[in-house]
Amino acid sequence: MLRTLHLLVLLLVTFFSFAQEAPKREFRAVWIATVGNIDWPSKPGLGAAQQQKEFIDRLDFLHENGFNAVIVQVRPAADAFYASEWEPWSKYLSGKQGVAPFPMYDPIAFMVEETHKRNMEFHAWFNPFRALVNSAINPNPPSHATRTHPEWVIHYGGKSYFDPGNPAARNYVNQVILDVVRRYDIDGVHIDDYFYPYKIAGKTFNDQRSFAEYGAGMSIDDWRRDNINKFVETLYKSVKKEKMYVKVGISPFGIWRNNRQDPTGSATNGTSCYDDLYADVATWVRNKWVDYVAPQLYWEHGHRLAAYDVLVPWWKSLCKERALYIGMGVYRMVNATQPVWKGYGEILKQVQTERSYKADGAIMYSMSSFDKIGSGLSNQLKQAEYYGSIAIPPAMPWLDNTAPAAPRATLKVTNNQKSAIITWEPSASKEPLRYLVYKFNKGETVDLNKSIKLVAITQKNVFVDDDPDFIHAQYVITAADRLWNESKPSEILVYR
Numbered sequence: 001m002l003r004t005l006h007l008l009v010l011l012l013v014t015f016f017s018f019a020q021e022a023p024k025r026e027f028r029a030v031w032i033a034t035v036g037n038i039d040w041p042s043k044p045g046l047g048a049a050q051q052q053k054e055f056i057d058r059l060d061f062l063h064e065n066g067f068n069a070v071i072v073q074v075r076p077a078a079d080a081f082y083a084s085e086w087e088p089w090s091k092y093l094s095g096k097q098g099v100a101p102f103p104m105y106d107p108i109a110f111m112v113e114e115t116h117k118r119n120m121e122f123h124a125w126f127n128p129f130r131a132l133v134n135s136a137i138n139p140n141p142p143s144h145a146t147r148t149h150p151e152w153v154i155h156y157g158g159k160s161y162f163d164p165g166n167p168a169a170r171n172y173v174n175q176v177i178l179d180v181v182r183r184y185d186i187d188g189v190h191i192d193d194y195f196y197p198y199k200i201a202g203k204t205f206n207d208q209r210s211f212a213e214y215g216a217g218m219s220i221d222d223w224r225r226d227n228i229n230k231f232v233e234t235l236y237k238s239v240k241k242e243k244m245y246v247k248v249g250i251s252p253f254g255i256w257r258n259n260r261q262d263p264t265g266s267a268t269n270g271t272s273c274y275d276d277l278y279a280d281v282a283t284w285v286r287n288k289w290v291d292y293v294a295p296q297l298y299w300e301h302g303h304r305l306a307a308y309d310v311l312v313p314w315w316k317s318l319c320k321e322r323a324l325y326i327g328m329g330v331y332r333m334v335n336a337t338q339p340v341w342k343g344y345g346e347i348l349k350q351v352q353t354e355r356s357y358k359a360d361g362a363i364m365y366s367m368s369s370f371d372k373i374g375s376g377l378s379n380q381l382k383q384a385e386y387y388g389s390i391a392i393p394p395a396m397p398w399l400d401n402t403a404p405a406a407p408r409a410t411l412k413v414t415n416n417q418k419s420a421i422i423t424w425e426p427s428a429s430k431e432p433l434r435y436l437v438y439k440f441n442k443g444e445t446v447d448l449n450k451s452i453k454l455v456a457i458t459q460k461n462v463f464v465d466d467d468p469d470f471i472h473a474q475y476v477i478t479a480a481d482r483l484w485n486e487s488k489p490s491e492i493l494v495y496r
Contacts, residue, residue: 020385024451025394025484027292027325027361028387029069030062030370031125034092035076035133039367045095048105058367059114065378066387069121071190071363074108074180077130078146078162082108082184086176088140097139108184116185119434119457121393123188123249124180128173128231130194132160145172154207157200164196164227164278165210174235181242187482188247189239193296195228196278198271224278236289244399245483251294251327251363252281254311256318266314268306285322291396293319294363298329300340301349309353316357323360323394326350330369330377344377351386360394389451392436395484404429404479404487407461411475411493420470422463422493424477436478436486437463442494446476448486471495 032039040058041051062070074081079090079097083106088098093107101107108124115122131146132138135155140146145162146153152162152169162169177189196205207224215223236248255272257265264282265272273279284290295315299306315324328350332341340346347364354362370378381387395401409424427433437456440446447453456463465473476489 022385022387022389022391022451023355024389024391024449024454025360026355026391027069027323027363027393028067028391029071029121029123029325029361029363030067031363031366032058032070032072033076033366034073034081034090035127037092040072041093044092048101048103051093051101051107052105052110055111056114059118059120061370061378062367063118063120065381066389066391067120068391068393069123069187069363070111070115071123071125071188072111073125073127075126075176077127077133078140078144082106082180084176084179086145086172086179088144091139098141108180108186112185119459121187123190123247124184124186125190125192126177126180127192127194128177129162129164129169129196130159131162134158135160145169151209154205156197156205157203159197161197163207163210164231165207165214165224167214167230170227170231170234174231174238177235178238178242181239181246186246188249188291189235190294191232191235191248191250193251193253193273193277193279195231196224199276221275221278225274225280228278229280229283232284233287233289247291247396247399248289249292249294249323249325250281250284250290251296252279253277254295254297254299254327255306256281256295256314267310270306282318285318288321288398290322291399292323292325292360294325294327296327296329296365297350298327298332298365300332300338300346301353308350312354312359313357316359321398323396325361325363326354326359328362328364330364330373331366333373333377334369335372344373344380347377348380348386384452390454390457391451392454392457392480392484392486395486397485400481400483401485403485404433404481406488407435407477407479407490409475409477409490409493411495413470413495418466418468420465420473420475420495422465422475422477424461424490426461427479429479429481431482432459433479433481434459435461435463436480438476438478438489439465440474440476442472442474444474446474446489446492448476448478448489 080087089100091097093101112122152166154161154163239248252273255268255270257272257274258268259265297311299308301309336342407424412421435458438453439455475493479487
């Protein structure tokens, strides 16, 4: 009887440990919003050194908490967080539209370099059609598109938008984005949920002129969806023509369609991408015009209109051939009044749920929320079953599935026999590589899928293990390219 009970306990412990092990491949990102100085910089007009320090502090926090990517808003409203021939410097940097940071530096180049130092991905986030955050004030110079092409601009709800129905306006937005793709070593282009604006009761989005010119017999709803489809298709194909490896991701509102509107929609009852924002995400996924989708699922489990646990499997069923990253609303924890958001339990449960449905990761909104909710969530994320082990982003074989060659490695020990030094030959690859270091117990089966065995990612060709237990360990090294295609392992290295 005791033996049976012991075996049962052992099986339960083994199962629990297996169930809680974090995946090795998982996108773990945070949105860093710049509009209104939501997340960075903390206020407009800071000196360049202070801006840089704040961003580095952000990166260090995320790296320490197991994140491997940032989504940074570089074009909040037809302005730029970089030197641009198309649009002026953002007022959220210097405090005045069109004025560069002082002393002068290139924020995107700086942010990309610092992000890559930490082996994290940098995705440049663009708001495509927002032209002015305040229709009554246009701070832009005479050369700006809002002034030279007033026919592109539609005022709605106190803000101004480039008209997605105007082909020239769509092309302009695409060219602005492609300028960044060409000039900077970014890993991804990220578009948020603002295509056509969210509807305001009693207000009309006045695109009748462009509809009359370009509507071609379609209903206005179908025409608007077609405009966004054309924009997304052109953007995707244009980015790939420039740099195939730059990922294109879109973060739509969390409901595509409700099943009362379409039997293929989700069992929800709320605003929808398709009907209200004219964003037909399902068409983009089916036509493979995106590399990843990150729906904003900012509702809790069991929500009466849009339950998180209903939407995650729906989106997974759509994204069978493209990556799915779940957008999570950490901001809901800030000054929460609903019991479900008082504490970190809901977010941790959301991580578990998206993993259970084999989503490819998560993006949390937004960075400054972590400043306001205390350390409870970050302390939990550091646990091994959440983000405490190293994870690398999912591979995207439709972009490239050729892995680098396996490194040729050797192991030596220091003269005092207290550290193991592993070195390997630098790869001849033309692109920068990262190297993954795995550590197993002697005699243990080498399984590269076990995230807990991945102990380091480095861009160098040396790894030093100061753990005296190295004499009972075995190591292997792999190489990963910028799309995280991973090589076969090196030979097994052990201390002899």
